[in-house]
Amino acid sequence: MSLTAADAPLCLPPRPLNRAPRALPDGTVDTHFHVFADGVPLASPRSYTPHVRTLADWQAYAAAVNIAQGVLVQPSVYGFDNSVLLEALAADRANLRGIVVLHPETDKAEFQRLDALGVRGVRVNTRNKGGLPFTAIAALSARIADLGWMLQFQVRPAQLEELAALLPAITCPVVLDHLGFLDLDAADADAQLAKIQQLLDAPDCYAKLSAPYRLTRAAGFPAFADAARQLLASHPERLLWGSDWPHTELFDRMPDDAELIELTHDWLGDESVAHQVLVTNAQTLFFSR
Template sequence: MSAADMEAPLCLPRRPLTRLPRAALPQGTVDTHFHVFRAGAPLNTPRSYTPDIATISDWIEFSGNLGIARGVLVQPSVYGLDNRVLLEALAAYPDRLRGIVVIDPETAETEIERLDRLGVRGVRINTRNKGGLPLAAARTLAESIAPLGWSLQLQINPEQLPDIAAPLSGIRLPIVIDHLGFIPLARETRSLHVDALKRLMDRAEAYVKVTAPYRLTKDVNYDGFAEVACALAASHAERLLWGSDWPHTELWDGMPDDTELVETMQAAIDDPAVAEKIFVRNAEALFFGR
């Protein structure tokens, strides 16, 4: 084991489901953000973490228990540009899954078209983890994938939110922000960050994943999450997406309960019409139109 591997600690294992949410998820719910890992698949070096193995079969069982109809599988940073585990999953469940890959910005058009046929619908930029693509790659990637209607998925820091629009000017494609842009939920700065997300969503085809509150606060009750979700839903319900963030990578000190996470989201968005958009319709239109 190399020194770099030793610096990538093993993630906590996911918690098993012990009960179902008190209220069922809307019929047709789409999980727009989860990862899978296969034993023996080569891991990137350097990387930010070493995953606990959670396979596509594990997610199929998980999603079936929760009533999740379909999913969007996101390439994790620990696999770098090697999308084989993701593509294996898409091949196994072509009607149920779509994928977000990580590719070299200079990838040939023929390869992008091949990935499209396999069910890929976007490319991920990740400035927060070792092995992720930088924001500087955004324009080149956007120019390559826009003709296919793919989205550009961004896992970035909140201070980078104002820097997104400029490099993509003149290119029309969906932009999707992971995990509320990692904005801190502290009351003192909450409204400023919410305003930044709203300004971004005012741009045509910009979406925000209302996901992973445990990445935004250390408060076990996720104080502030409901307020942020409600504020964004009041003005941009058609631009919000829900995802499980299963199996909750990069955690070493406490693992969230998936049922409680679903109920937290359900409590924040209690209007059935709005919930239908966030859990089902927005993701259907963005990822499953073909």
Template structure:
């Protein structure tokens, strides 16, 4: 356990601001008691299931959700698929797969509600960036997207990918660290990517990106991006906020911050409803 410490649990659920009607949580994780964990891994999760996410979704007015395969399960997508099967009309998934996965296995995942794959260079047991070239041609015909949990300095590597019409989605503002000397340079690199067709970013997990307790620097960047790239943004809760050992955020405070950063109802509709639904729920 010394190399995979146990995460904090989320804070008890209080009153939450309501999201726009039809809102989609485009990034959250669930875990299952007894499911084998990868070793080595970056953290040990609290056991929180789809039944634990549902009260949060109900309180916030979340109509749909996209489960993202966490690194602690490696290539075994079973926990995620079983969660989707609990409510297949409302849930979709982003899987982690090996580059040599067969077309038949991908079709099975598609039938189980998967609509994308995840590349993760930040966590142990993730799939590396080098796998993308082989996977793009396999997932493209399915209409899936490719999600990237990468470090901000890898934005140039993402920019160099020949992805055709396959949508690319960057998790958590590409993990740009705010308040550092290169923040402006990294934001410019992100904007250049968002200028391209079919590239989006999730405006999620501000607590991972700044030392500020109010996340105001991240919020200012999100507000600016809504002015320049409103159709390239989507929101996710990042629930249950894994890989935190102190400073667990309050879900009500987080949603209130997004109300402040995104006051325009039309922009909220685009970011919370339209863009994620287009990416994950077109069928």
């Protein structure tokens, strides 16, 4: 089956990189990107239909902005079929890691096999069709703690309190996609951000400064910039950065990658803070072995 919009709308393709932005620091890790292959079955139901975008496409983008390493994240449209991600990992084992989607009952040997291939965590996605639910957390946490893996969560803001209540029972690091999908245009945006602050107070909880266009629609994303700066002031050691390339599930407008990189420089500000978020935190979490 090729990528078709028979079961879900076709999202926009990424825009070509139209200019060279300021280079990211040497050693930068992109902790959130996806790849999509033709001919691989898509989950049904699903939330969107992607365009084909290969590892080579991401590598061209990465080279243009000075990204050194990356973390592939299993997209919801592939469900439990991690084959596209694993094929990409095999192409550059030294510089790539992966976050997969697995059934909690997956046997120990399979976890160990995936670990050897560069997998470093499991994604729990309660926001999209085809993702793992919260009910999988306890079993997964117990299975992956000894491997040094993490649980990566894509949730809705309304679920942040529920996630906070579950943290004491989770025995591995926790990573939040896209700042917990905060609605930064909402009247209660400050209260939502406070919940992220509280989560980051917990041991081994991290959040990704990524996908500002999913959190606010204002040009230049000033609300995201304000939120990022507040978190950078309080929890710089708990923040990661991801490109979210190729920006799936967008149907009416597509961000400019060069602008996103320039804005990232602006949000991070201080060179030492930028290095911590873009390089040190991510390399420690994903590339320490």
